[in-house]
Amino acid sequence: MNIKNIYYFHKPIIPRFIQIFFRRIVIYFKKKKYIINEVWPIDRRTNTIPDGFNGWPDKKLFAFVLRHDIETEKGYNKYLKLLELDKKIGYKSSFNFVPKKYDVANETIELIAKNGFELGVHGLYHDGKLYLSKKRFQQRAHVINHYLKLWKSIGFYSPSSHHKLDWLQALDIEYDSSTFDTDPFEPQSDSAGTIYPFFVKDDITNNVYVEIPYTLPQDFTLFILMKQNNIDIWKSKMDWIAKNGGLVFLNTHPDYMCFNNKNNGREYPVSRYIEFLEYVKTEYKGQYWHALPRQVARYWKQIFNIS
Numbered sequence: 001m002n003i004k005n006i007y008y009f010h011k012p013i014i015p016r017f018i019q020i021f022f023r024r025i026v027i028y029f030k031k032k033k034y035i036i037n038e039v040w041p042i043d044r045r046t047n048t049i050p051d052g053f054n055g056w057p058d059k060k061l062f063a064f065v066l067r068h069d070i071e072t073e074k075g076y077n078k079y080l081k082l083l084e085l086d087k088k089i090g091y092k093s094s095f096n097f098v099p100k101k102y103d104v105a106n107e108t109i110e111l112i113a114k115n116g117f118e119l120g121v122h123g124l125y126h127d128g129k130l131y132l133s134k135k136r137f138q139q140r141a142h143v144i145n146h147y148l149k150l151w152k153s154i155g156f157y158s159p160s161s162h163h164k165l166d167w168l169q170a171l172d173i174e175y176d177s178s179t180f181d182t183d184p185f186e187p188q189s190d191s192a193g194t195i196y197p198f199f200v201k202d203d204i205t206n207n208v209y210v211e212i213p214y215t216l217p218q219d220f221t222l223f224i225l226m227k228q229n230n231i232d233i234w235k236s237k238m239d240w241i242a243k244n245g246g247l248v249f250l251n252t253h254p255d256y257m258c259f260n261n262k263n264n265g266r267e268y269p270v271s272r273y274i275e276f277l278e279y280v281k282t283e284y285k286g287q288y289w290h291a292l293p294r295q296v297a298r299y300w301k302q303i304f305n306i307s
Helices: 003-013 016-036 079-089 106-114 134-150 219-225 232-243 271-283 293-303
Strands: 062-070 094-097 118-121 198-201 208-211 247-252 288-290
Touching (some): 016 219, 062 079, 062 293, 079 094, 079 271, 118 134, 118 293, 208 293, 219 271, 232 271, 247 271
Parallel strands (some): 062 247, 062 288, 094 118
Antiparallel strands (some): 198 208
16 A cells, blocks of 8 residues: 555544645645746646647637535535625636535535536545545446436546546546646646646547646645745746646635635635636636636537547
Protein backbone atom coordinates (compact mmCIF):
# COMPACT_ATOMS: atom_id res chain seq x y z
CA MET A 1 0.00 0.00 0.00
CA ASN A 2 1.49 3.35 -1.06
CA ILE A 3 1.60 6.53 1.04
CA LYS A 4 -1.49 8.01 -0.62
CA ASN A 5 -3.58 4.91 0.11
CA ILE A 6 -2.32 4.78 3.70
CA TYR A 7 -3.40 8.40 4.14
CA TYR A 8 -6.91 7.81 2.81
CA PHE A 9 -7.28 4.66 4.90
CA HIS A 10 -6.63 6.68 8.07
CA LYS A 11 -8.19 9.96 6.92
CA PRO A 12 -11.58 9.45 8.68
CA ILE A 13 -9.87 9.48 12.10
CA ILE A 14 -7.52 12.42 11.38
CA PRO A 15 -9.00 15.77 12.51
CA ARG A 16 -9.57 18.15 9.62
CA PHE A 17 -7.30 20.89 11.01
CA ILE A 18 -4.43 18.39 11.19
CA GLN A 19 -5.03 17.31 7.58
CA ILE A 20 -4.89 20.94 6.46
CA PHE A 21 -1.83 21.68 8.61
CA PHE A 22 0.25 18.92 7.05
CA ARG A 23 -0.91 19.71 3.51
CA ARG A 24 0.16 23.32 4.06
CA ILE A 25 3.62 22.14 5.08
CA VAL A 26 3.95 19.98 1.97
CA ILE A 27 2.84 22.81 -0.30
CA TYR A 28 5.17 25.29 1.42
CA PHE A 29 8.18 23.20 0.41
CA LYS A 30 6.86 22.35 -3.07
CA LYS A 31 5.59 25.76 -4.14
CA LYS A 32 8.92 27.50 -4.80
CA LYS A 33 10.25 24.52 -6.74
CA TYR A 34 7.33 24.40 -9.15
CA ILE A 35 7.21 28.15 -9.68
CA ILE A 36 10.95 28.29 -10.40
CA ASN A 37 10.63 25.39 -12.85
CA GLU A 38 7.66 27.14 -14.53
CA VAL A 39 5.29 24.23 -13.94
CA TRP A 40 2.72 26.13 -11.86
CA PRO A 41 0.47 28.06 -11.99
CA ILE A 42 1.22 28.22 -15.71
CA ASP A 43 2.92 25.46 -17.65
CA ARG A 44 3.60 27.02 -21.03
CA ARG A 45 3.91 23.60 -22.63
CA THR A 46 0.15 23.07 -22.28
CA ASN A 47 -0.93 25.51 -24.99
CA THR A 48 -0.44 23.26 -28.04
CA ILE A 49 -3.57 23.55 -30.19
CA PRO A 50 -5.09 20.12 -30.97
CA ASP A 51 -4.98 19.07 -34.61
CA GLY A 52 -8.33 19.77 -36.21
CA PHE A 53 -9.45 22.37 -33.69
CA ASN A 54 -10.48 25.57 -35.46
CA GLY A 55 -11.81 27.56 -32.53
CA TRP A 56 -14.75 28.01 -30.20
CA PRO A 57 -18.35 28.77 -31.24
CA ASP A 58 -19.04 32.17 -32.84
CA LYS A 59 -15.27 32.72 -33.14
CA LYS A 60 -14.96 33.46 -29.44
CA LEU A 61 -11.45 33.94 -28.08
CA PHE A 62 -11.73 31.26 -25.39
CA ALA A 63 -14.23 29.07 -23.51
CA PHE A 64 -15.24 29.74 -19.91
CA VAL A 65 -16.70 27.08 -17.58
CA LEU A 66 -17.67 27.18 -13.90
CA ARG A 67 -17.89 24.09 -11.74
CA HIS A 68 -18.76 23.64 -8.07
CA ASP A 69 -17.92 20.43 -6.19
CA ILE A 70 -19.93 19.94 -3.00
CA GLU A 71 -17.82 17.73 -0.75
CA THR A 72 -19.78 17.75 2.52
CA GLU A 73 -23.20 18.40 3.98
CA LYS A 74 -21.87 21.79 5.03
CA GLY A 75 -21.24 22.62 1.39
CA TYR A 76 -24.62 21.21 0.39
CA ASN A 77 -26.32 23.58 2.81
CA LYS A 78 -24.69 26.50 0.99
CA TYR A 79 -25.12 25.42 -2.62
CA LEU A 80 -28.32 27.42 -3.15
CA LYS A 81 -26.61 30.67 -2.12
CA LEU A 82 -23.92 29.96 -4.70
CA LEU A 83 -26.45 29.14 -7.40
CA GLU A 84 -28.30 32.39 -6.75
CA LEU A 85 -25.00 34.26 -6.80
CA ASP A 86 -24.05 32.84 -10.19
CA LYS A 87 -27.50 33.74 -11.54
CA LYS A 88 -27.30 37.28 -10.21
CA ILE A 89 -23.97 37.95 -11.93
CA GLY A 90 -25.17 36.29 -15.12
CA TYR A 91 -23.48 32.89 -15.15
CA LYS A 92 -24.51 29.25 -15.12
CA SER A 93 -22.45 26.45 -13.66
CA SER A 94 -22.21 22.75 -12.89
CA PHE A 95 -23.05 21.54 -9.37
CA ASN A 96 -21.60 18.17 -8.47
CA PHE A 97 -22.80 16.13 -5.51
CA VAL A 98 -21.51 13.06 -3.63
CA PRO A 99 -24.42 10.58 -3.64
CA LYS A 100 -23.49 8.51 -0.59
CA LYS A 101 -22.06 11.20 1.69
CA TYR A 102 -25.15 13.34 2.30
CA ASP A 103 -28.76 13.37 1.17
CA VAL A 104 -29.47 15.17 -2.10
CA ALA A 105 -33.14 16.12 -2.20
CA ASN A 106 -35.24 15.65 -5.32
CA GLU A 107 -36.08 19.34 -5.05
CA THR A 108 -32.38 20.13 -5.45
CA ILE A 109 -32.13 18.13 -8.67
CA GLU A 110 -35.27 19.77 -10.03
CA LEU A 111 -34.14 23.26 -9.04
CA ILE A 112 -30.77 22.95 -10.75
CA ALA A 113 -32.37 21.69 -13.96
CA LYS A 114 -35.14 24.31 -13.86
CA ASN A 115 -32.59 27.12 -13.68
CA GLY A 116 -30.60 25.79 -16.63
CA PHE A 117 -27.60 24.70 -14.56
CA GLU A 118 -25.96 21.29 -14.76
CA LEU A 119 -25.81 18.42 -12.27
CA GLY A 120 -22.87 16.02 -12.06
CA VAL A 121 -21.81 13.06 -9.93
CA HIS A 122 -18.79 13.71 -7.72
CA GLY A 123 -17.54 10.24 -6.83
CA LEU A 124 -19.64 8.07 -4.54
CA TYR A 125 -18.35 8.42 -0.96
CA HIS A 126 -15.53 10.99 -1.32
CA ASP A 127 -13.30 8.72 0.72
CA GLY A 128 -10.25 8.47 -1.56
CA LYS A 129 -10.80 4.75 -2.10
CA LEU A 130 -12.53 4.69 -5.48
CA TYR A 131 -9.45 3.46 -7.34
CA LEU A 132 -7.88 1.21 -4.71
CA SER A 133 -8.59 -1.81 -6.89
CA LYS A 134 -10.30 -2.58 -10.20
CA LYS A 135 -12.80 -4.79 -8.40
CA ARG A 136 -13.74 -2.03 -5.96
CA PHE A 137 -14.08 0.46 -8.79
CA GLN A 138 -16.36 -1.82 -10.80
CA GLN A 139 -18.58 -2.37 -7.78
CA ARG A 140 -18.88 1.35 -7.21
CA ALA A 141 -19.26 2.06 -10.93
CA HIS A 142 -22.53 0.13 -10.90
CA VAL A 143 -23.90 2.42 -8.17
CA ILE A 144 -22.48 5.56 -9.78
CA ASN A 145 -24.28 4.66 -13.00
CA HIS A 146 -27.51 4.41 -11.02
CA TYR A 147 -27.10 8.00 -9.83
CA LEU A 148 -26.03 9.24 -13.25
CA LYS A 149 -29.31 7.92 -14.61
CA LEU A 150 -31.38 9.08 -11.63
CA TRP A 151 -30.00 12.62 -11.81
CA LYS A 152 -29.96 12.66 -15.63
CA SER A 153 -26.27 13.47 -15.50
CA ILE A 154 -23.71 12.86 -18.24
CA GLY A 155 -20.61 14.06 -16.37
CA PHE A 156 -18.40 12.59 -13.65
CA TYR A 157 -15.82 14.19 -11.35
CA SER A 158 -13.54 12.07 -9.17
CA PRO A 159 -12.94 13.43 -5.65
CA SER A 160 -9.47 14.88 -5.07
CA SER A 161 -8.85 14.67 -8.82
CA HIS A 162 -7.93 10.99 -8.56
CA HIS A 163 -8.15 9.35 -11.95
CA LYS A 164 -7.69 6.21 -13.97
CA LEU A 165 -9.12 7.32 -17.27
CA ASP A 166 -9.34 3.88 -18.84
CA TRP A 167 -11.40 2.55 -15.90
CA LEU A 168 -13.95 5.34 -16.39
CA GLN A 169 -15.11 3.62 -19.56
CA ALA A 170 -17.31 1.60 -17.18
CA LEU A 171 -19.38 4.71 -16.48
CA ASP A 172 -22.32 5.88 -18.59
CA ILE A 173 -20.86 9.32 -19.23
CA GLU A 174 -20.24 11.70 -22.10
CA TYR A 175 -17.42 13.46 -20.27
CA ASP A 176 -15.18 13.32 -17.22
CA SER A 177 -13.34 16.14 -15.49
CA SER A 178 -10.99 14.49 -13.02
CA THR A 179 -7.75 15.89 -14.45
CA PHE A 180 -6.01 19.27 -14.81
CA ASP A 181 -3.60 20.99 -17.13
CA THR A 182 -1.05 21.38 -14.33
CA ASP A 183 -1.53 21.05 -10.58
CA PRO A 184 1.46 19.50 -8.78
CA PHE A 185 -0.21 20.02 -5.38
CA GLU A 186 -2.97 17.49 -5.97
CA PRO A 187 -2.60 14.05 -4.31
CA GLN A 188 -2.34 12.45 -7.77
CA SER A 189 -0.27 15.11 -9.45
CA ASP A 190 0.21 13.77 -13.00
CA SER A 191 -1.14 16.42 -15.34
CA ALA A 192 -3.12 16.17 -18.55
CA GLY A 193 -0.67 18.65 -20.05
CA THR A 194 -3.22 20.63 -22.04
CA ILE A 195 -5.61 23.57 -21.69
CA TYR A 196 -8.00 21.88 -24.13
CA PRO A 197 -10.40 18.93 -23.84
CA PHE A 198 -9.31 15.61 -25.30
CA PHE A 199 -10.78 12.20 -26.08
CA VAL A 200 -10.41 8.98 -24.09
CA LYS A 201 -11.12 5.96 -26.27
CA ASP A 202 -11.51 2.28 -25.48
CA ASP A 203 -9.74 0.42 -28.30
CA ILE A 204 -11.80 -2.72 -27.69
CA THR A 205 -15.31 -1.26 -27.51
CA ASN A 206 -14.55 1.97 -29.41
CA ASN A 207 -16.41 3.82 -26.67
CA VAL A 208 -15.29 7.46 -26.45
CA TYR A 209 -15.80 10.13 -23.82
CA VAL A 210 -14.42 13.65 -23.54
CA GLU A 211 -11.94 14.51 -20.79
CA ILE A 212 -12.22 18.16 -19.73
CA PRO A 213 -9.30 19.20 -17.48
CA TYR A 214 -9.77 22.09 -15.09
CA THR A 215 -7.27 24.83 -15.83
CA LEU A 216 -7.35 27.33 -12.97
CA PRO A 217 -5.99 26.47 -9.50
CA GLN A 218 -8.74 25.29 -7.16
CA ASP A 219 -10.00 27.68 -4.49
CA PHE A 220 -9.07 25.24 -1.70
CA THR A 221 -5.46 25.15 -2.89
CA LEU A 222 -5.11 28.91 -3.23
CA PHE A 223 -7.04 30.28 -0.30
CA ILE A 224 -7.00 27.52 2.34
CA LEU A 225 -3.70 25.71 1.80
CA MET A 226 -1.60 28.55 0.41
CA LYS A 227 -3.48 31.25 2.34
CA GLN A 228 -3.49 33.63 -0.62
CA ASN A 229 -5.50 36.78 0.15
CA ASN A 230 -6.15 37.92 -3.42
CA ILE A 231 -7.11 36.53 -6.84
CA ASP A 232 -3.98 37.61 -8.71
CA ILE A 233 -3.08 34.02 -9.65
CA TRP A 234 -6.56 33.38 -11.03
CA LYS A 235 -6.40 36.55 -13.11
CA SER A 236 -2.90 36.01 -14.49
CA LYS A 237 -3.63 32.38 -15.42
CA MET A 238 -6.94 33.42 -16.93
CA ASP A 239 -5.21 36.06 -19.06
CA TRP A 240 -2.66 33.55 -20.31
CA ILE A 241 -5.28 30.95 -21.27
CA ALA A 242 -7.40 33.60 -22.98
CA LYS A 243 -4.38 34.78 -24.97
CA ASN A 244 -3.76 31.20 -26.08
CA GLY A 245 -7.40 30.49 -26.95
CA GLY A 246 -7.86 27.65 -24.50
CA LEU A 247 -10.44 26.57 -21.95
CA VAL A 248 -10.73 28.56 -18.72
CA PHE A 249 -12.24 26.03 -16.29
CA LEU A 250 -12.63 27.04 -12.64
CA ASN A 251 -13.52 24.54 -9.90
CA THR A 252 -14.70 25.98 -6.57
CA HIS A 253 -16.30 24.57 -3.42
CA PRO A 254 -19.08 26.15 -1.35
CA ASP A 255 -17.71 24.06 1.54
CA TYR A 256 -14.86 26.58 1.86
CA MET A 257 -16.74 29.77 0.97
CA CYS A 258 -17.77 32.18 3.69
CA PHE A 259 -20.83 34.17 2.64
CA ASN A 260 -20.45 36.80 5.35
CA ASN A 261 -16.97 37.58 3.94
CA LYS A 262 -14.99 36.68 7.04
CA ASN A 263 -11.79 34.67 6.75
CA ASN A 264 -11.39 32.11 9.53
CA GLY A 265 -8.56 30.07 8.02
CA ARG A 266 -10.80 27.21 6.91
CA GLU A 267 -13.06 29.34 4.72
CA TYR A 268 -12.42 32.28 2.43
CA PRO A 269 -14.59 35.31 1.66
CA VAL A 270 -16.95 34.65 -1.25
CA SER A 271 -16.14 38.20 -2.38
CA ARG A 272 -13.00 36.79 -4.03
CA TYR A 273 -15.11 34.55 -6.25
CA ILE A 274 -17.41 37.47 -7.04
CA GLU A 275 -14.41 39.65 -7.88
CA PHE A 276 -13.15 37.05 -10.34
CA LEU A 277 -16.51 36.72 -12.10
CA GLU A 278 -16.74 40.48 -12.41
CA TYR A 279 -13.19 40.58 -13.79
CA VAL A 280 -14.09 38.10 -16.53
CA LYS A 281 -17.32 39.90 -17.28
CA THR A 282 -15.74 43.33 -17.65
CA GLU A 283 -12.26 42.62 -19.03
CA TYR A 284 -13.41 40.07 -21.62
CA LYS A 285 -16.91 41.24 -22.46
CA GLY A 286 -18.12 39.60 -25.66
CA GLN A 287 -14.87 37.68 -26.14
CA TYR A 288 -15.63 34.30 -24.55
CA TRP A 289 -17.99 31.37 -24.93
CA HIS A 290 -19.59 30.78 -21.53
CA ALA A 291 -20.70 27.16 -21.48
CA LEU A 292 -21.67 24.30 -19.21
CA PRO A 293 -19.35 21.28 -19.22
CA ARG A 294 -21.90 19.22 -21.17
CA GLN A 295 -21.93 21.87 -23.89
CA VAL A 296 -18.14 21.79 -24.14
CA ALA A 297 -18.14 17.98 -24.37
CA ARG A 298 -20.79 17.93 -27.10
CA TYR A 299 -19.12 20.71 -29.05
CA TRP A 300 -15.82 18.85 -28.89
CA LYS A 301 -17.46 15.71 -30.28
CA GLN A 302 -19.21 17.74 -32.95
CA ILE A 303 -16.11 19.40 -34.37
CA PHE A 304 -14.25 16.09 -34.48
CA ASN A 305 -17.28 14.18 -35.85
CA ILE A 306 -17.48 11.80 -32.90
CA SER A 307 -20.97 10.44 -32.22
